[in-house]
Each structure stands twice: as C-alpha cells, then as structure tokens.
Amino acid sequence: MRKINEEICCSKVDVIVNTNYKEFLNSIHGKKAIFYSKSLNIDYRGDLNIPIEDGEKAKDVSNVLDLVKTLYDHDFNRGDYVIAIGGGTVLDLVGFVSSIYMRGLNLINIPTTLLGMVDAAIGGKNGVNFGNAKNILGTFYQPSLIIVDLNFIKTLPEEEVRKGLAEVIKYALVLDKELYDYLAMNDKRVLEKDEDALEEIIYRSIKDKLEVVKEDEKETKGIRVVLNFGHTIGHAIEAGSNFTIPHGYAISVGMVCEAKIAEEMGYSEEGVVEDTLWMLSLYGLPITPEKLPFHYSKDLALASVEKDKKIRGNEILMPFPTRIGNYKVVRVPTETVKGFASQCL
Ligand SMILES: NC(=O)c1ccc[n+]([C@@H]2O[C@H](COP(=O)([O-])OP(=O)(O)OC[C@H]3O[C@@H](n4cnc5c(N)ncnc54)[C@H](O)[C@@H]3O)[C@@H](O)[C@H]2O)c1
Structure with missing residues (x-):
C-alpha cells in the first residue's frame, strides 16, 4: 500500500x-x-x-x-x-x-x-x-x-487483467524500456497473477505516470499527452462501437495503428512497430480490428477523431514512440491522422 x-x-x-x-x-x-x-x-x-x-x-x-x-x-x-x-x-x-x-x-x-x-x-x-x-x-x-x-x-477475470496490461504496455513502449524488458521476460508470471511480478509492473507503471503528471499536471505543457499514446485511435474505436468495445482492447489496436503512423511519417526507428506487435501479442491483446470482440462503425470512428481532445486548430498532438521507452510529441494535421487511420481501422 x-x-x-x-x-x-x-x-x-x-x-x-x-x-x-x-x-x-x-x-x-x-x-x-x-x-x-x-x-x-x-x-x-x-x-x-x-x-x-x-x-x-x-x-x-x-x-x-x-x-x-x-x-x-x-x-x-x-x-x-x-x-x-x-x-x-x-x-x-x-x-x-x-x-x-x-x-x-x-x-x-x-x-x-x-x-x-x-x-x-x-x-x-x-x-x-x-x-x-x-x-x-x-x-x-x-x-x-x-x-x-x-x-x-x-477476483479479477483474466480478460480484465489483459485490458489493464494494455496500459502497462503503453508505459513500456513510450516511457520505460526496463519495464518493456521486464514484461518480455515475465509474461507467464504476470498472467498467472504472481504477486511479486504484479507488484513490480504496477509500481513501475504508477511511478512512470506520476513522473509525467508531476511535470504537466493539467496537460498544458505538451508532456502529459504522452499518456495518450494509442488513445486517439483507441477512443475512436470505442466511439465507433458505441462504447461496447472495452477501453483496454481499443487502445491496444490504437497503439498498433499509431505506431504505424509514426513509422510511416518517419518518426520512429525501424523495429518499433514489430516490438509493439510482439509485446501486445505476448499478452494476448488484439492487434488488428478483426480481433476486437465487437463490431464498430468505421465511419463513426473516423468522425470521432475530430472530437479528439488533443486537437489544436487543424492539428492533433500525437505522442509517437521514437524507439522503445522514448517518445516525441508531433503536431499532425487532423486530415492526415484520419487518412492514416482509415488504413488501419
Ligand atoms: N481517468 C484516467 O486517467 C483513466 C485512465 C485510463 C482509463 N480510464 C477509463 O477507465 C475505464 C476502463 O476501466 P476498467 O478497464 O477498469 O473497466 P471497468 O471499470 O468497466 O471494470 C471492468 C469490469 O471488471 C469488474 N471488476 C472490477 N473490479 C473487479 C474485481 N476486483 N474483481 C472482479 N471484477 C471486477 C467490473 O465490475 C467491470 O465489469 C474507461 O472508461 C477508461 O476511459 C480512465
């Protein structure tokens, strides 16, 4: 405690x-x-x-x-x-x-x-x-x-544990390479709810989040947006499904899509998309829309990108993974995000 x-x-x-x-x-x-x-x-x-x-x-x-x-x-x-x-x-x-x-x-x-x-x-x-x-x-x-x-x-069902792991993996991908390595080596212990393994990943995640929040509590300095990696597309998927698709699963597919956008726009090192896909798969999380548990409307999802809270003018603040454990916030025209999103949604 x-x-x-x-x-x-x-x-x-x-x-x-x-x-x-x-x-x-x-x-x-x-x-x-x-x-x-x-x-x-x-x-x-x-x-x-x-x-x-x-x-x-x-x-x-x-x-x-x-x-x-x-x-x-x-x-x-x-x-x-x-x-x-x-x-x-x-x-x-x-x-x-x-x-x-x-x-x-x-x-x-x-x-x-x-x-x-x-x-x-x-x-x-x-x-x-x-x-x-x-x-x-x-x-x-x-x-x-x-x-x-x-x-x-x-008492938490395995499925709910996986959904939480999506956010843990988010911290690993954009903030914490050591957490990435720990997750890579301890998947069985984590999924079997080994208490020490859980404590380690929960402690590290909280610490990672608090360090960001300490720097930018009200999200005014362009730092806290990093916690939204995968969430522009993830929230769009949730909205497109009328909120039937759970948050953890939606952001899992969202992280894959946003990592691909980062790579295609030249912001991430080679291999980041593969590492993202590998880690999410290791923990049984969906990496493509087809693996999501419910159907969603692509049109509704794309329309909801325009309601993203990170929109500034005609651009969206996108936190991109540059290499595992690192990120860069990039202003991307909303239409460009929608164009990429339509390919991966
Ligand atoms: N405010 C923030 O910073 C922030 C960050 C991330 C996510 N969220 C929000 O969190 C929500 C998702 O939260 P969630 O994934 O916890 O979903 P949830 O609150 O719907 O809980 C998932 C399910 O687990 C059950 N449950 C809860 N505790 C249990 C336990 N100990 N044992 C057995 N069953 C249990 C619940 O009854 C529910 O059916 C989304 O709306 C998302 O937007 C907010």
Missing part, C-alpha cells in the same frame, strides 16, 4: 461501487472499505453504498446528476469523503462528481482493476461520456488518497 498526499479529517464517508458487487457489505470489498475507513479514522456510515451500472455505461452523463442528487439528499458537504471502489469507469464517474459537488468533496480512490490501479486512479483526470465522444466532460481533480491493494486482482 502506497499513500499519496494523505489528508484525513472527517465527518462522514460513503462508498460508490459497481452494481456487480450486489452483496457489497458482506463481500471482501465491503469489508475492506470498512477496514480502510477505520484505519483512516473516518466515520464510515455504511448506510449509503451507492451502486453504479457496470462497465462503460457507468460513465453516461445521466449518472452524474443521479449521484449529485443522492449526495445532496444526504446532506453531504465539503468536509465529507466519498470512497470510489471499482474499475476505471467508477473512478472516472465518481472523480468527476466529487470535483463538481460543492466545488469539491474529499475523494478516496480504491481501484479494483489492474487498469484502475496503473492508470485511472492516478493523476487526477476524470471524465464522463457525452454524445458520441469519450470523456468529453471532465476535470482535473486529485484524490486525497489512493489505495492500491493487490488482493483485488485475485
């Missing part, structure tokens, strides 16, 4: 979870919430566990007002805490609501998926979907505390 910017006071606290956890209070996750609250000296009410729809549906904008209403009806004020326990979807929704309710409630993130641990819980970004665009409403809002507990991984 590593603590970040701990801040404890408190009056009441409540928990927002996925609907999956029906027997929440009797479950391992519920007990942990009580345990954490007690050890943080927070008065856990326990009578207000708010379930959230499972999966990407959680990030429907309508859930924002529902949650706000619940908090309002229960007299929450700025001294109170909410604990978000769940995957990236719950963390994104609750993070957003916590940031806007009375201009900011105290937030504790307890990620329960690998993706949540290595990415969504860290760095203060949140967001919900609107129209056909991903994370179009969101804020930068840092949690008071993040608790990463590897025990949650025990």
